Amino acid sequence: MTQTTHAWGHGLATSDARGNVLDVWFRTPKLGPAPVTDELWVVPRELDALVGEDKRRLVNTHVVRTESDLTQPVSSVEDAYLRLHLLSHLLVTPNSINLEGLIGQLPIVAFSSIGSISLEDLDQLRPQLIKAGVVIHAVDKFPRMLDYVTPAKVRIADASRVRLGAHLSPGTTVMHEGFVNFNAGTLGASMVEGRISQGVVVGDGADIGGGASIMGTLSGGGKEKITIGKRALLGANSGVGITIGDDTVVEAGLYVTAGTKLTLITQEGEKPLKAVELSGVPNLLFRRNSLTGRVEALSRTGAGVILNKDLHP
Amino acid sequence: MTQTTHAWGHGLATSDARGNVLDVWFRTPKLGPAPVTDELWVVPRELDALVGEDKRRLVNTHVVRTESDLTQPVSSVEDAYLRLHLLSHLLVTPNSINLEGLIGQLPIVAFSSIGSISLEDLDQLRPQLIKAGVVIHAVDKFPRMLDYVTPAKVRIADASRVRLGAHLSPGTTVMHEGFVNFNAGTLGASMVEGRISQGVVVGDGADIGGGASIMGTLSGGGKEKITIGKRALLGANSGVGITIGDDTVVEAGLYVTAGTKLTLITQEGEKPLKAVELSGVPNLLFRRNSLTGRVEALSRTGAGVILNKDLHP
Amino acid sequence: MTQTTHAWGHGLATSDARGNVLDVWFRTPKLGPAPVTDELWVVPRELDALVGEDKRRLVNTHVVRTESDLTQPVSSVEDAYLRLHLLSHLLVTPNSINLEGLIGQLPIVAFSSIGSISLEDLDQLRPQLIKAGVVIHAVDKFPRMLDYVTPAKVRIADASRVRLGAHLSPGTTVMHEGFVNFNAGTLGASMVEGRISQGVVVGDGADIGGGASIMGTLSGGGKEKITIGKRALLGANSGVGITIGDDTVVEAGLYVTAGTKLTLITQEGEKPLKAVELSGVPNLLFRRNSLTGRVEALSRTGAGVILNKDLHP
Numbered sequence: 028m029t030q031t032t033h034a035w036g037h038g039l040a041t042s043d044a045r046g047n048v049l050d051v052w053f054r055t056p057k058l059g060p061a062p063v064t065d066e067l068w069v070v071p072r073e074l075d076a077l078v079g080e081d082k083r084r085l086v087n088t089h090v091v092r093t094e095s096d097l098t099q100p101v102s103s104v105e106d107a108y109l110r111l112h113l114l115s116h117l118l119v120t121p122n123s124i125n126l127e128g129l130i131g132q133l134p135i136v137a138f139s140s141i142g143s144i145s146l147e148d149l150d151q152l153r154p155q156l157i158k159a160g161v162v163i164h165a166v167d168k169f170p171r172m173l174d175y176v177t178p179a180k181v182r183i184a185d186a187s188r189v190r191l192g193a194h195l196s197p198g199t200t201v202m203h204e205g206f207v208n209f210n211a212g213t214l215g216a217s218m219v220e221g222r223i224s225q226g227v228v229v230g231d232g233a234d235i236g237g238g239a240s241i242m243g244t245l246s247g248g249g250k251e252k253i254t255i256g257k258r259a260l261l262g263a264n265s266g267v268g269i270t271i272g273d274d275t276v277v278e279a280g281l282y283v284t285a286g287t288k289l290t291l292i293t294q295e296g297e298k299p300l301k302a303v304e305l306s307g308v309p310n311l312l313f314r315r316n317s318l319t320g321r322v323e324a325l326s327r328t329g330a331g332v333i334l335n336k337d338l339h340p
Numbered sequence: 341m342t343q344t345t346h347a348w349g350h351g352l353a354t355s356d357a358r359g360n361v362l363d364v365w366f367r368t369p370k371l372g373p374a375p376v377t378d379e380l381w382v383v384p385r386e387l388d389a390l391v392g393e394d395k396r397r398l399v400n401t402h403v404v405r406t407e408s409d410l411t412q413p414v415s416s417v418e419d420a421y422l423r424l425h426l427l428s429h430l431l432v433t434p435n436s437i438n439l440e441g442l443i444g445q446l447p448i449v450a451f452s453s454i455g456s457i458s459l460e461d462l463d464q465l466r467p468q469l470i471k472a473g474v475v476i477h478a479v480d481k482f483p484r485m486l487d488y489v490t491p492a493k494v495r496i497a498d499a500s501r502v503r504l505g506a507h508l509s510p511g512t513t514v515m516h517e518g519f520v521n522f523n524a525g526t527l528g529a530s531m532v533e534g535r536i537s538q539g540v541v542v543g544d545g546a547d548i549g550g551g552a553s554i555m556g557t558l559s560g561g562g563k564e565k566i567t568i569g570k571r572a573l574l575g576a577n578s579g580v581g582i583t584i585g586d587d588t589v590v591e592a593g594l595y596v597t598a599g600t601k602l603t604l605i606t607q608e609g610e611k612p613l614k615a616v617e618l619s620g621v622p623n624l625l626f627r628r629n630s631l632t633g634r635v636e637a638l639s640r641t642g643a644g645v646i647l648n649k650d651l652h653p
Numbered sequence: 654m655t656q657t658t659h660a661w662g663h664g665l666a667t668s669d670a671r672g673n674v675l676d677v678w679f680r681t682p683k684l685g686p687a688p689v690t691d692e693l694w695v696v697p698r699e700l701d702a703l704v705g706e707d708k709r710r711l712v713n714t715h716v717v718r719t720e721s722d723l724t725q726p727v728s729s730v731e732d733a734y735l736r737l738h739l740l741s742h743l744l745v746t747p748n749s750i751n752l753e754g755l756i757g758q759l760p761i762v763a764f765s766s767i768g769s770i771s772l773e774d775l776d777q778l779r780p781q782l783i784k785a786g787v788v789i790h791a792v793d794k795f796p797r798m799l800d801y802v803t804p805a806k807v808r809i810a811d812a813s814r815v816r817l818g819a820h821l822s823p824g825t826t827v828m829h830e831g832f833v834n835f836n837a838g839t840l841g842a843s844m845v846e847g848r849i850s851q852g853v854v855v856g857d858g859a860d861i862g863g864g865a866s867i868m869g870t871l872s873g874g875g876k877e878k879i880t881i882g883k884r885a886l887l888g889a890n891s892g893v894g895i896t897i898g899d900d901t902v903v904e905a906g907l908y909v910t911a912g913t914k915l916t917l918i919t920q921e922g923e924k925p926l927k928a929v930e931l932s933g934v935p936n937l938l939f940r941r942n943s944l945t946g947r948v949e950a951l952s953r954t955g956a957g958v959i960l961n962k963d964l965h966p
Contacts, residue, residue, distance in 0.1 A: 141473040182479055185477070203500065281906070282890055316633075389781070486792065487783075498813045550850075551866055577866050630947060631948075
């Protein structure tokens with residue numbers, strides 16, 4: 028599968044006066060091995076206009092040719108940015124490529140309305156930046172996705188809430204209270220009003236309610252990445268530390284972690300469980316009984332519930 | 341009541357190269373029928389300076405004269421924007437005019453620091469936008485209110501959190517974690533640190549705590565719009581799916597939906613109820629008993645509690 | 654201790670056409686008494702370039718020399734801004750200087766990408782601001798910290814979420830859902846994904862989970878400022894209205910206020926308490942028992958728990 032183990036692209040790299048690469052923009056990243064002849068490495072014309080010295084930021088911008096082996100750890104800033112672009116261009120899905128070393132390779136920079144600026148220069152530049160009306164968005168390792176990629180058929184109500192590396196499928200809406208980290212996102216049309224942590228993917232038709240929290244990995248120390256099933260609903264201000272199955276609902280305001288002791292209620296009666304045993308089970312309703320205060324899981328269909336075999340002791 | 345069934349204004353409309361209207365700014369929208377003679381249709385001079393081609397965005401801006409019959413469904417982009425302006429200029433209150441068709445009429449565009457940009461052009465324009473330092477705020481149907489309207493005696497700590505069409509009365513403060521949707525807002529001086537959904541209005545002196553969630557309509561499928569009473573308090577991280585009466589308090593961290601089974605505690609004893617039966621009832625305290633876990637409603641005055649007649653079965 | 658009771662600096666002040674000071678930027682505020690000779694009052698050259706009339710905003714910018722007696726109430730806009738800068742430059746810690754009168758002295762202005770603008774002028778200027786691509790960040794009393802100060806070794810994922818006057822120590826990360834008010838912040842390296850209210854300080858190594866809420870003062874009317882201990886963990890969507898001791902954990906989704914009646918569980922058995930009696934106690938786990946709904950506090954070390962002497966009746 029050479030096609031999906033490698034990727035390449037021409038990027039517009041920004042370097043500070045000390046030669047450190049601050050960020051790289053890949054306009055049209057591609058899967059597959061890089062072309063072997065120089066002819067196919069032709070620099071896109073639209074990047075040319077952006078190449079050169081930018082005295083406002085004390086940086087130089089230049090075109091780089093980057094190729095990544097997606098099965099290997101991230102080896103440079105250019106490599107890191109290329110992989111983030113692959114995710115946001117929907118060329119790869121979250122958790123499908125090697126991101127080891129990514130955070131270590133990314134420098135902390137000031138992301139501004141005129142591009143990246145080294146933190147070593149920011150204070151010196153501040154007076155002229157103020158005069159020029161430059162907006163500083165963040166001092167961070169990850170920029171805002173919308174400053175690098177335009178996702179198709181996606182709404183993002185506040186550009187500050189979606190990081191480069193987010194994977195937003197057509198039909199997705201990220202509202203003001205939504206948030207999507209890198210290597211995380213949606214696999215279909217979803218309404219996102221809560222926070223999708225690194226590594227989390229959300230199925231088609233799911234609804235992440237306002238202020239809902241999704242832990243990145245199984246709470247309690249697991250390495251298993253959490254997913255949210257198709258047509259699942261996380262109520263407003265709810266949260267989960269387990270995988271949520273298709274058509275499963277978590278009541279507004281309830282936080283279910285892996286260790287939550289709950290009562291499974293089916294036609295056959297009640298059964299005490301830990302929530303992790305219901306990780307990934309479809310068609311459930313998680314709620315806190317408002318008369319007794321106990322957390323319960325109910326079958327929404329009336330059918331029996333099959334526990335998670337991997338996790339059920 | 342001709343005065344309140346019609347509205348009109350001169351708007352600055354932005355159209356893309358294909359002739360699609362992207363957004364319209366009405367500086368001084370007016371209630372009442374539009375003037376019948378041409379003289380009164382004089383284009384405001386301050387709009388003139390903004391008319392013309394804008395190559396940075398591949399758009400044309402031109403002045404439109406729009407009149408809306410507020411009793412009829414929304415019929416165009418211009419009409420949609422005029423109605424949103426009426427709300428944010430406090431000329432009409434939320435839920436008082438016909439907004440049928442509004443969302444369908446509004447195009448999804450990129451809202452930027454130099455105005456609206458067609459999504460069809462955004463990728464092509466990106467290199468020059470980067471160079472010019474243009475900030476993309478959102479890719480959405482609704483822009484930020486502060487980019488169109490300056491509300492009087494109102495504080496907005498983060499402009500990204502208030503949509504055009506929000507109705508913010510003098511004395512209101514919207515903090516960083518606050519959010520106000522279109523056709524929603526405050527009727528008096530309120531502290532807003534939580535999320536006011538579409539259709540929700542908040543009474544004078546109410547306090548919406550940090551991260552508090554207000555469902556747009558009665559949870560459980562109702563069409564009744566939710567309101568928050570005068571001097572009501574929603575605690576931090578709380579949430580409601582019912583209408584909250586005057587002087588009623590919801591404890592921090594508690595989510596009360598219409599179907600929440602709770603115990604009403606009065607001098608006469610305890611009574612089991614669904615929360616919807618207390619929809620709109622004043623002077624209550626909603627809390628979850630931290631010893632038993634059950635949800636309770638208590639009279640804050642010691643006086644008897646009269647249930648919601650419309651909703652009490 | 655003259656050194657810490659006074660502070661001074663050259664500031665770049667912005668005044669509107671009516672002579673009202675809108676904001677002041679102190680590039681290098683200093684602790685201690687101001688120099689007595691004129692020579693040491695030399696205006697920094699880098700401020701010179703910013704001095705003059707700015708017709709875009711209808712303001713004048715000029716250099717001021719401000720000295721503050723930090724033991725006295727805030728006496729002017731310049732004084733207010735100097736004290737906010739002292740906090741964000743880490744020259745003073747939260748709650749260590751007199752901030753009486755601060756809010757009253759600060760004017761409400763529009764903070765934009767080209768600086769502060771009077772609200773009286775904003776509507777008139779709007780057409781030309783649109784054309785110039787000016788971004789309005791807020792209409793508020795407090796600007797964004799990153800527009801005035803570059804903190805060392807700190808990450809801020811969304812500049813809109815940290816107010817000038819925040820105190821962020823090296824190693825701190827403020828994620829997108831984090832928020833830090835003025836006179837509040839971190840004393841060491843902390844992960845901030847929740848909201849740090851005015852007056853709250855967070856200890857080294859603490860983790861404030863996504864959407865977590867920290868009340869500013871002891872809930873229930875107290876004036877005692879809340880602190881979060883070293884290595885403490887507030888789970889996602891949790892909240893506290895008491896001081897949290899070192900190494901203490903609050904479970905995700907649980908809100909603990911001063912008045913929360915809970916059960917302390919130790920080797921010696923169970924003991925009913927109000928949460929305020931555990932204010933500041935280290936090594937606890939606060940949780941809501943998911944079988945009984947009651948709120949519990951457990952010793953994380955197995956050792957006995959010593960109640961807060963000041964608060965335990």
